[in-house]
Amino acid sequence: MKITVTDQAGEVHELEGLEGWRVMEVIRDWGLNIKAECGGACACATCHVYVDPEWLDAVGAANDDEDDMLDTVGDVKSNSRLSCQILCSDDLDGLKLTLAPSAAKD
Amino acid sequence: MTTEITTDVVVIGAGPCGLFAAFELGLLDIKCHFIDILDRAGGQCAELYPEKPIYDIPGFPVVTGQQLTDNLMAQIAPFSPEFHFSRMVNSIEKQEDGSFKLTTDADEVFNTKVVVIAAGGGSFQPKRPPVADIEQFENKSVFYAVRKMEDFRGQDVVIVGGGDSALDWTLALESVARTITLVHRRDAFKAAPASVNKMKELVAEGKVNFQLGQIAKLEGENGQLNHVHLATDAGDLSIPATRLLPFFGLTMKLGPVADWGLELNDNTIVVDTEKFQTSVPGIFAIGDINWYPGKLKLILSGFHESALMAQAAKAVISPGERVVFQYTTSSTKLQKKLGVA
Numbered sequence: 371m372k373i374t375v376t377d378q379a380g381e382v383h384e385l386e387g388l389e390g391w392r393v394m395e396v397i398r399d400w401g402l403n404i405k406a407e408c409g410g411a412c413a414c415a416t417c418h419v420y421v422d423p424e425w426l427d428a429v430g431a432a433n434d435d436e437d438d439m440l441d442t443v444g445d446v447k448s449n450s451r452l453s454c455q456i457l458c459s460d461d462l463d464g465l466k467l468t469l470a471p472s473a474a475k476d
Numbered sequence: 477m478t479t480e481i482t483t484d485v486v487v488i489g490a491g492p493c494g495l496f497a498a499f500e501l502g503l504l505d506i507k508c509h510f511i512d513i514l515d516r517a518g519g520q521c522a523e524l525y526p527e528k529p530i531y532d533i534p535g536f537p538v539v540t541g542q543q544l545t546d547n548l549m550a551q552i553a554p555f556s557p558e559f560h561f562s563r564m565v566n567s568i569e570k571q572e573d574g575s576f577k578l579t580t581d582a583d584e585v586f587n588t589k590v591v592v593i594a595a596g597g598g599s600f601q602p603k604r605p606p607v608a609d610i611e612q613f614e615n616k617s618v619f620y621a622v623r624k625m626e627d628f629r630g631q632d633v634v635i636v637g638g639g640d641s642a643l644d645w646t647l648a649l650e651s652v653a654r655t656i657t658l659v660h661r662r663d664a665f666k667a668a669p670a671s672v673n674k675m676k677e678l679v680a681e682g683k684v685n686f687q688l689g690q691i692a693k694l695e696g697e698n699g700q701l702n703h704v705h706l707a708t709d710a711g712d713l714s715i716p717a718t719r720l721l722p723f724f725g726l727t728m729k730l731g732p733v734a735d736w737g738l739e740l741n742d743n744t745i746v747v748d749t750e751k752f753q754t755s756v757p758g759i760f761a762i763g764d765i766n767w768y769p770g771k772l773k774l775i776l777s778g779f780h781e782s783a784l785m786a787q788a789a790k791a792v793i794s795p796g797e798r799v800v801f802q803y804t805t806s807s808t809k810l811q812k813k814l815g816v817a
Contacts, residue, residue, distance in 0.1 A: 407597060407728055409773075413524040416727065438666045441638045442725040444605030444691055446661050471606040476729050476743065 371463040387458040394454035410454040415439040422466035443472035482587040491519020493763030493778030494594030495548040500786035502555030518545035593761040597728035616699035637723035643667035657685040751788035
């Protein structure tokens with residue numbers, strides 16, 4: 371499956387996603403500008419992404435824990451998700467995301 | 477008044493790897509002092525996921541971050557390490573005799589033969605909201621903590637966040653500030669229910685303003701804030717503000733470590749894999765903060781690194797002394813040190 375990620379500088383990257391991986395892990399392993407501090411425990415909100423509107427239904431909504439973590443960043447939009455809470459699957463082949471400013475490394 | 481402490485080893489960071497280093501050093505009769513920016517031991521484990529299960533610690537099919545911390549604290553108790561919490565190491569200077577002088581932001585000086593950096597992802601520091609030019613207002617009219625309530629007397633205070641810190645300071649500063657506005661992106665709070673109820677009472681009484689939205693822009697001159705602009709569902713909203721308190725929790729930054737003259741690789745410290753020593757002899761780095769070819773950021777890697785570091789640190793602290801490698805299962809000497817024989 372493919373994931374298209376626009377980074378904070380506006381550069382577009384097409385990444386190869388692996389079934390069952392967290393989208394955060396794919397973005398991190400490709401070396402994009404994502405801090406992913408807690409390693410996928412939904413405990414830091416440093417893998418914050420904006421989901422392309424056409425993919426919102428397929429990705430689904432954040433759960434309560436994720437919503438609580440999104441409170442800890444200042445750039446939340448209606449299409450905000452934590453990429454560690456999105457699992458790669460064939461249903462998400464072609465997923466388009468944009469990295470939020472708050473996900474950037476120092 | 478400056479406090480001066482002399483010791484064999486200072487461990488910077490009291491996370492799991494740092495704590496286990498105290499055990500390995502203790503077996504070699506080496507005394508540790510810990511310095512940590514947090515107010516308790518445990519590092520990222522205790523701060524970010526105290527209740528979340530960890531599944532890859534050998535011998536523990538599942539353990540939470542807090543349980544692991546508690547067990548490590550019990551394990552190192554026989555060696556009585558000393559903890560210095562809520563402070564940050566500002567500088568490390570190598571002395572002529574090869575030892576190191578560390579200074580902290582709590583006006584302390586540590587004279588030590590060895591420094592072990594076990595600072596994980598760096599030091600925990602307040603999250604800065606992604607707002608343009610916020611740096612120019614910091615420590616003048618934007619603060620990430622309240623040191624003295626008097627600094628907020630008669631001010632137009634805007635507090636941003638929905639957790640305990642935001643709610644607690646909204647309640648505490650309500651009687652001190654000229655106006656107080658709590659801003660949160662949604663009408664649900666992660667704070668103690670009693671605090672939320674009290675805040676809602678104050679809002680109903682007109683003593684606290686509550687605004688749904690997110691901080692979008694700061695307005696002011698020479699670091700002095702006069703308005704905060706919010707992004708709300710109804711569009712841009714400008715509110716008078718002379719003090720801003722964003723409470724978005726903590727994040728990890730490399731911090732002053734970057735200025736200590738150590739060889740770095742992408743915000744991590746380069747070490748060798750024999751001693752886990754940095755580019756400065758006598759300064760070691762273990763756990764998530766170090767880098768070497770093949771590095772895996774796992775707690776178990778940090779434990780392994782602690783053991784090898786301790787052997788090398790012993791050679792620095794007691795040069796020429798022969799160290800006989802012993803097992804805790806069979807060595808009565810080690811068992812006596814642990815208080816079990």
